[in-house]
Amino acid sequence: MFWVPRRSPGDWGQTQSVLVKSTIISTPGSKVLASALHSPITAVFAATLDRPKRSLPHDLVAAINDLKRDLNAVILAHYYQEPGIQDIADYIGDSLGLSQQAAQTNADVIVFAGVHFMAETAKILNPHKQVLLPDLEAGCSLADSCPADAFAAFKAQYPDHLVISYINCTAEIKALSDIICTSSNAVKVVRQIPADRPIIFAPDRNLGRYVIQETGREMVLWNGSCMVHETFSERKLIDLKIRHPEAEIIAHPECEPPLLRHAEFVGSTTALLNYIQRSDHASFIVATEPGILHQMQKAEPTKTFIPAPPQANCACNECPHMRLNTLEKLYQCMKDRSPEIVMDEAVRSAALKPMQRMLEMS
Numbered sequence: 001m002f003w004v005p006r007r008s009p010g011d012w013g014q015t016q017s018v019l020v021k022s023t024i025i026s027t028p029g030s031k032v033l034a035s036a037l038h039s040p041i042t043a044v045f046a047a048t049l050d051r052p053k054r055s056l057p058h059d060l061v062a063a064i065n066d067l068k069r070d071l072n073a074v075i076l077a078h079y080y081q082e083p084g085i086q087d088i089a090d091y092i093g094d095s096l097g098l099s100q101q102a103a104q105t106n107a108d109v110i111v112f113a114g115v116h117f118m119a120e121t122a123k124i125l126n127p128h129k130q131v132l133l134p135d136l137e138a139g140c141s142l143a144d145s146c147p148a149d150a151f152a153a154f155k156a157q158y159p160d161h162l163v164i165s166y167i168n169c170t171a172e173i174k175a176l177s178d179i180i181c182t183s184s185n186a187v188k189v190v191r192q193i194p195a196d197r198p199i200i201f202a203p204d205r206n207l208g209r210y211v212i213q214e215t216g217r218e219m220v221l222w223n224g225s226c227m228v229h230e231t232f233s234e235r236k237l238i239d240l241k242i243r244h245p246e247a248e249i250i251a252h253p254e255c256e257p258p259l260l261r262h263a264e265f266v267g268s269t270t271a272l273l274n275y276i277q278r279s280d281h282a283s284f285i286v287a288t289e290p291g292i293l294h295q296m297q298k299a300e301p302t303k304t305f306i307p308a309p310p311q312a313n314c315a316c317n318e319c320p321h322m323r324l325n326t327l328e329k330l331y332q333c334m335k336d337r338s339p340e341i342v343m344d345e346a347v348r349s350a351a352l353k354p355m356q357r358m359l360e361m362s
């Protein structure tokens with residue numbers, strides 16, 4: 001079995017700064033990151049490295065559980081979080097599952113172990129609850145590849161089009177959209193749109209292409225992408241398959257078309273997790289962020305999961321934004337009740353409508 005090496009929290013700053021250097025050079029999304037992000041990547045890591053050390057309880061897990069009870073908090077974690085966070089979460093899921101949980105929770109405080117747009121989504125659905133994010137700098141290259149002013153100008157060129165946006169976008173983009181979708185329900189949502197209604201799909205061009213292929217529906221695509229899912233190397237994937245011919249290739253639809261062509265199953269992280277449990281195969285090559293391998297191994301301990309290889313000889317298939325969250329920061333944000341997601345009410349209420357349409361159509 002191959003596995004992602006565990007790192008101590010202190011290792012992350014060094015490792016991630018190496019990852020970021022390589023991605024800035026190699027991907028278009030990173031160029032946007034370097035120039036136009038709400039959180040420029042260099043600032044992300046500078047902020048991480050500069051953060052003062054604070055004393056932590058000896059038993060961090062017990063302390064987090066105590067805070068959870070005291071605050072009446074729920075911890076929602078994305079599959080791409082580090083294993084220690086996944087193990088303490090009340091709910092682990094992909095974007096759709098997490099937004100459904102956020103919509104249903106009775107907790108007073110939502111601690112969102114994921115990236116900024118996900119915590120924003122929880123706030124859109126729960127304006128009267130406190131939403132905490134362990135590291136406010138945990139952004140997303142895909143969300144940042146679609147700035148609101150540029151997208152508004154793009155949308156103005158297609159006044160008759162319905163706008164369907166993948167949930168991996170900022171609250172401002174959601175507010176400019178008619179319907180939100182996730183990788184779990186994008187095909188289902190698009191199939192429900194009347195055939196004579198033209199569609200803009202944003203921000204992920206790869207997911208958009210995949211939906212076009214699955215539905216046969218023409219759509220105008222915004223040219224955004226995820227820097228993590230575009231790191232996978234087709235040539236290395238083929239080499240890996242030659243060395244493991246028994247392994248099934250499974251992939252997330254944010255991967256580029258040349259990689260998806262080799263996949264025997266394509267689906268959201270939840271769909272991938274479900275697939276490996278019902279498949280007769282004993283080994284899989286998994287083309288998505290390798291954080292999901294923790295849940296796959298727990299669900300099927302006797303099966304083998306091989307992370308699809310990135311182009312460079314590095315761990316750049318790990319999302320550096322997701323990995324900014326640590327168990328220590330999770331504890332600290334609950335103790336301080338900060339960083340908190342705060343949102344302009346006009347943007348929030350405009351972003352809520354397309355979210356509700358998605359939840360109705362899912």
Ligand code: SF4
Nearest residue numbers: 140141142226228319
């Ligand atoms: S894996 Fe890609 S889409 Fe997901 S949070 Fe990271 S950068 Fe964004």
